[in-house]
Amino acid sequence: MDLTFTESETAFRDELRAWFAANSPGEEPMHDEDANHAWRADFQRRLAADGLAAVHWPPEYGGRGATLTESAIFWEELGRSGSPLPANVLGVLLAGPTIMTWGTDEQKERYLTPILSAEEIWCQGFSEPDAGSDLAALKTRAVREGDDWVVTGQKVWTSGAQYSKWCMLVARTDPDAAKHKGLTYFLMDMEQDGVEVVPLRQITGEPEFNELFIDGARIPAANVLGGEGNGWKVALTTLMNERAGLGFSLQVRMRQLLDALIEEAGGRGLLDDPLVADRIGDLHLRTETLRLTAYRGLSATEKYGQPGPEGSLLKWIWSDTNQQLAQLAADLLGPTALQAGNRWAYELLRTRGNSIEGGTTEVLKNIVAERVLGLPKAR
Amino acid sequence: MDFDLSQDQQEIKTVARELLAARSPWAKVREAADAREYGDALWRELAELGWPGIAVAEEHGGQGLGAVELAVLVEELGYACAATPFLSTAVAASVIGACGTDEQRERHLPALAAGEATAGVGTRELCADGAGAAVLVLLDGDEAELVEGAEAEPLDVIDSTRRYASVTGGSGEPLGPGAADRVRAAVAAEVVGLCQQALDMTLAYVKDRKQFGVPVGSFQAVAHRCAQMLLSTETARSTAYFAAWAADADPERLPEAAALAGAAAADGGREVTASAIQAHGGIGFTWEADVHWLYKRAQLDTVLLGGAGRHRAALCRIAAGRVGVTA
Numbered sequence: 001m002d003l004t005f006t007e008s009e010t011a012f013r014d015e016l017r018a019w020f021a022a023n024s025p026g027e028e029p030m031h032d033e034d035a036n037h038a039w040r041a042d043f044q045r046r047l048a049a050d051g052l053a054a055v056h057w058p059p060e061y062g063g064r065g066a067t068l069t070e071s072a073i074f075w076e077e078l079g080r081s082g083s084p085l086p087a088n089v090l091g092v093l094l095a096g097p098t099i100m101t102w103g104t105d106e107q108k109e110r111y112l113t114p115i116l117s118a119e120e121i122w123c124q125g126f127s128e129p130d131a132g133s134d135l136a137a138l139k140t141r142a143v144r145e146g147d148d149w150v151v152t153g154q155k156v157w158t159s160g161a162q163y164s165k166w167c168m169l170v171a172r173t174d175p176d177a178a179k180h181k182g183l184t185y186f187l188m189d190m191e192q193d194g195v196e197v198v199p200l201r202q203i204t205g206e207p208e209f210n211e212l213f214i215d216g217a218r219i220p221a222a223n224v225l226g227g228e229g230n231g232w233k234v235a236l237t238t239l240m241n242e243r244a245g246l247g248f249s250l251q252v253r254m255r256q257l258l259d260a261l262i263e264e265a266g267g268r269g270l271l272d273d274p275l276v277a278d279r280i281g282d283l284h285l286r287t288e289t290l291r292l293t294a295y296r297g298l299s300a301t302e303k304y305g306q307p308g309p310e311g312s313l314l315k316w317i318w319s320d321t322n323q324q325l326a327q328l329a330a331d332l333l334g335p336t337a338l339q340a341g342n343r344w345a346y347e348l349l350r351t352r353g354n355s356i357e358g359g360t361t362e363v364l365k366n367i368v369a370e371r372v373l374g375l376p377k378a379r
Numbered sequence: 380m381d382f383d384l385s386q387d388q389q390e391i392k393t394v395a396r397e398l399l400a401a402r403s404p405w406a407k408v409r410e411a412a413d414a415r416e417y418g419d420a421l422w423r424e425l426a427e428l429g430w431p432g433i434a435v436a437e438e439h440g441g442q443g444l445g446a447v448e449l450a451v452l453v454e455e456l457g458y459a460c461a462a463t464p465f466l467s468t469a470v471a472a473s474v475i476g477a478c479g480t481d482e483q484r485e486r487h488l489p490a491l492a493a494g495e496a497t498a499g500v501g502t503r504e505l506c507a508d509g510a511g512a513a514v515l516v517l518l519d520g521d522e523a524e525l526v527e528g529a530e531a532e533p534l535d536v537i538d539s540t541r542r543y544a545s546v547t548g549g550s551g552e553p554l555g556p557g558a559a560d561r562v563r564a565a566v567a568a569e570v571v572g573l574c575q576q577a578l579d580m581t582l583a584y585v586k587d588r589k590q591f592g593v594p595v596g597s598f599q600a601v602a603h604r605c606a607q608m609l610l611s612t613e614t615a616r617s618t619a620y621f622a623a624w625a626a627d628a629d630p631e632r633l634p635e636a637a638a639l640a641g642a643a644a645a646d647g648g649r650e651v652t653a654s655a656i657q658a659h660g661g662i663g664f665t666w667e668a669d670v671h672w673l674y675k676r677a678q679l680d681t682v683l684l685g686g687a688g689r690h691r692a693a694l695c696r697i698a699a700g701r702v703g704v705t706a
Binding site for chain 1: 380383598606614617635698703
């Protein structure tokens with residue numbers, strides 16, 4: 001057991017710190033989605049120019065071949081510097097690694113480079129109105145017509161769809177096969193008449209996500225990823241990558257949010273109240289525990305090739321803590337924190353999504369119970 | 380970075396798990412609890428194996444290992460809920476080694492490391508293994524002192540798997556910085572063991588016990604309780620091992636690490652062991668089911684830790700200090 005960074009990990013962290021210090025992204029454009037996206041795309045281009053857009057990718061695809069720990073360090077430092085998530089975060093974290101795992105040489109050649117430079121943005125077409133936690137129940141249909149597949153259906157929660165060139169689309173190609181078996185994973189061109197992107201307004205009032213209405217969209221057969229009927233397995237690769245890496249940046253953001261709250265509360269003399277101090281102390285405990293437990297998960301994954309039981313718990317701790325943090329801000333700062341446009345008001349609303357997006361807490365608990373604890377399938 | 384047990388540490392854990400399963404099954408724990416006396420055989424065997432001196436330097440007759448290895452053993456003795464003066468003796472020895480004077484080390488360590496003498500650890504109100512101890516490590520807030528010649532009055536508390544006493548008098552000498560944190564880090568490691576045992580017993584039970592024709596573990600309300608038990612156990616483990624590691628490798632971070640471990644263990648231990656009773660249903664409320672020993676030990680450990688509240692208050696001060704405000 002050694003919780004210090006190795007020499008090369010420290011060198012990597014120092015290099016990143018220096019880079020982020022020299023490459024401030026500038027003021028974040030607020031309340032203007034397009035300007036915000038352009039700002040994040042610009043920042044990603046600067047990362048890409050110095051070979052830092054996807055450090056966990058192998059060098060032959062433009063990455064640094066970073067270990068899991070180094071990748072975690074990258075996301076921690078990105079978060080610590082106040083830099084934004086890259087505009088093409090779904091391409092970098094999800095589409096890229098999925099294509100590397102399942103793609104043909106031609107597909108790797110075609111798609112990977114424009115992901116890094118943010119030239120081609122990616123979105124994720126998995127969830128549907130009737131297929132959320134029960135993803136394999138999805139109904140979007142793809143029918144073969146000559147060299148094309150013709151797709152009809154509806155997707156939901158597709159963030160960044162309005163900026164995307166490509167969509168990781170899972171659709172049903174064999175309606176007669178068993179639920180998980182009749183699915184195929186496509187790389188769908190978003191720039192066509194059959195795809196309509198409609199903003200989905202969330203409880204914060206902002207449209208961070210979209211709905212996709214797909215009506216007769218055409219996908220060349222060459223854009224099937226991982227083979228016809230193999231969509232469930234390919235989708236699992238994407239979902240496995242969803243948790244890795246990004247978590248470290250979210251966790252740093254939570255730390256920064258907690259520090260901001262402590263500063264505000266301290267400025268108002270509220271920390272002298274033992275009840276307040278108790279709740280702040282608990283949030284500090286949860287935040288640090290998340291970080292420690294995440295590093296334990298990395299060590300286990302690096303050693304044994306798969307995350308230990310602690311890996312499944314991280315998203316649960318994060319969402320729960322983030323929600324408590326926002327609620328405490330509302331308690332401590334009073335009506336100010338509830339005014340529309342206030343950052344804490346936004347957090348109070350936005351964090352409600354944390355325990356739903358990327359797997360509800362209830363589903364996570366089922367996964368932990370069944371796959372980690374070996375309990376019988378829940379009812 | 381490697382936040383996992385090394386191969387050697389894993390080996391210590393495996394050996395301890397197997398040995399204690401054989402030497403300290405529940406029947407033995409119950410026997411000791413009923414008699415309100417430790418069995419000599421187990422302590423003698425642990426002493427022969429050199430366990431009390433695990434974290435004592437070789438020049439003082441110990442194994443020359445560190446706080447992480449101590450935590451591994453303490454966790455496993457907690458897992459077995461074993462009735463021995465191991466925690467008090469091994470922890471006191473480790474604290475004297477790390478925070479004592481040369482004179483104190485020479486005077487106490489050889490006998491403690493060999494298991495020929497035992498130590499008490501705690502506060503004046505509640506000292507684990509205080510009666511009959513050669514020396515006591517007594518905490519008072521963030522301070523700790525080494526006390527000899529105190530009078531110990533045995534206490535009959537709900538946890539009869541361990542001997543407790545209140546102590547008065549004696550002459551004390553202050554221990555160096557980090558002593559109290561090291562004690563609490565070790566108690567937190569014991570709580571991790573209690574939690575793991577509570578979880579393992581509960582999983583075995585809910586997979587086996589059938590109601591309405593199915594294992595009760597297939598009900599989400601029960602399954603989610605078990606998931607919560609895992610969460611509390613693993614978060615307690617993360618912080619306890621961070622504290623054990625920091626004790627030797629990064630003393631500057633020890634105060635925060637020990638407060639994290641103390642807060643996580645003080646609440647986590649009680650919650651997880653209470654959950655074990657609940658998940659066992661009616662049988663969990665019986666004397667025979669044995670999960671109550673874990674709950675009782677966890678209650679006493681929470682007191683030895685000083686309660687979660689004091690650690691959360693400390694954590695608030697630490698976090699506030701870091702962003703430059705006072706709390």
